[in-house]
Amino acid sequence: MSTLESLPLAPPAAPGALRTWAASLARGFMTHVLPPLVIVGFLVLVWQVLGSRPGAALPSPSKVVQDTWELIVHPWYDHGGNDVGIAWQLLASLKRVAYGYSIAVVVGVSLGVLVGQSTWALRGLDPLFQILRTVPPLAWLPISLAGFRDGHPSAIFVIFITSIWPIIINTSIGIRNIPEDYRNVAKVIRLNGYEYFAKIMLPAAAPFIFSGLRIGVGLSWLAIIAAEMLIGGVGIGFFIWDAWNSSRLSDIILALLYVGLVGFALDRVVAFIGRKVTRGTSAA
Template sequence: MDAAPARRPLPDAAALRRMIRRQAARILPPLVMLALLLGIWELTCRGGHAPLPAPSQVVAETWDLISDPFFDNGGTDKGLFWQITASLSRVAQGFTISAVLGVLLGVLIGQSSLAFRGLDPIFQVLRTVPPLAWLPLSLAAFQAANPSAIFVIAITSIWPIILNTAVGIRNIPQDYRNVARVLRLSGPEFFFKIMLPATVPFMFTGLRIGIGLSWLAIVAAEMLIGGVGIGFFIWDAWNSSLISEIIVALVAVGLVGFILDRLIGALGNRLGGSFGQR
């Protein structure tokens, strides 16, 4: 008979306490600060003359919105889940375009001094244009709201991806390039075995900045283009003087942006670890 597989030893009491203390050190400070800020907000805004509702009033006025994010009454009268999903769909399309083009252009200007001298000044000028300044031009070009919003996302988020990828390419040690010449690596081999592993940290720094800019751009763009989306939801709530709904939507926007940033960061760490083990 085969021997039974060895069981993983359970952590002892001291190790368990250390683990609990580490987790508490990570979780408790932000919870304490959040409780403190909510308490100050509650005390400051309690009463009938405060310009903003207190947290307790926000929850009371928007409980139906919070408790049922999946309702769909047709048109733009949808719950927060559908509003955020519509915005995320646009972000996914625009960010994918910017990620692919940004990495390719970053590799180009990082590898070629001629391309860098020709394109970098143009990129430096275009990246300073505010996101909403692109919207009238995109509406004139596409004659439709959805592709215009996707274009605004892509053109807003592409610049940090280009620039960080180019920096990563230009920081590849010369020794690596010399080894590639000695081994006579082909272009694809050089890209996958040397260039990509060396630039993953830089590339994903650009992607993390880019996903944040994508989320910022879509919320701003949707305020103007209308339709289903968290940006238009906020603007519609403002026009209806529903301040509590605006606050709930802003919290949702912040949480989604935080999750997107962490997802891109986790993917970068995983890819970086995979390349580091090769």
């Protein structure tokens, strides 16, 4: 036997460690993967049975896949104008959400810090915030269209005005709940305004801030879908509305599935960042 043949292909794994890893993997599958798979499978089966009946109002899952197969396998096609694949539609919506949500984060955190730090600002601005946050997102669209005279910035404004309120409220609550001991330490070591903001205020309020950011990103995604149904152009909201006008129910169901998956992904991304920034102390 040659020297080369006598060399092991991989270092031998300890049997005990391998069994422990396999058991942990099995427990994780049974705990986190199997339950949603069973529930989703059951719901799809019920949907298939109901959708396959004669005269059913909605198509069955198999019919949806059959009708939308080209959209599924070719999501990036571009035939010009609004005739683009569903991936481009989602990307256009995500760009609008990125702009509007980013502005809401900057303005919302700033106003939240102001309201949390200043009793005068709290008494003056909180009633205004409580009134404006109850206005439905689409109610802002006519005002934004009148002001911007263009659908793209109007949609961004709707995202901004919808998502900013939970960010402001949660940030202000976090600032007001900073322990008094932290404030006393800052006075003893004579931190200046910037040092106090960066080293005391933001780390202490971060769990509250990221709770608001998670709510805000979910509201942003909800708002853009509704706004795009009215402003037109490229976007998943307009795609859904156009499919409804053309009686393409399968396209609508596929789009709703993608909308849900993207919304879930956005929430998970913000939650992941929150855990990293707060070192696991955030409820996100």
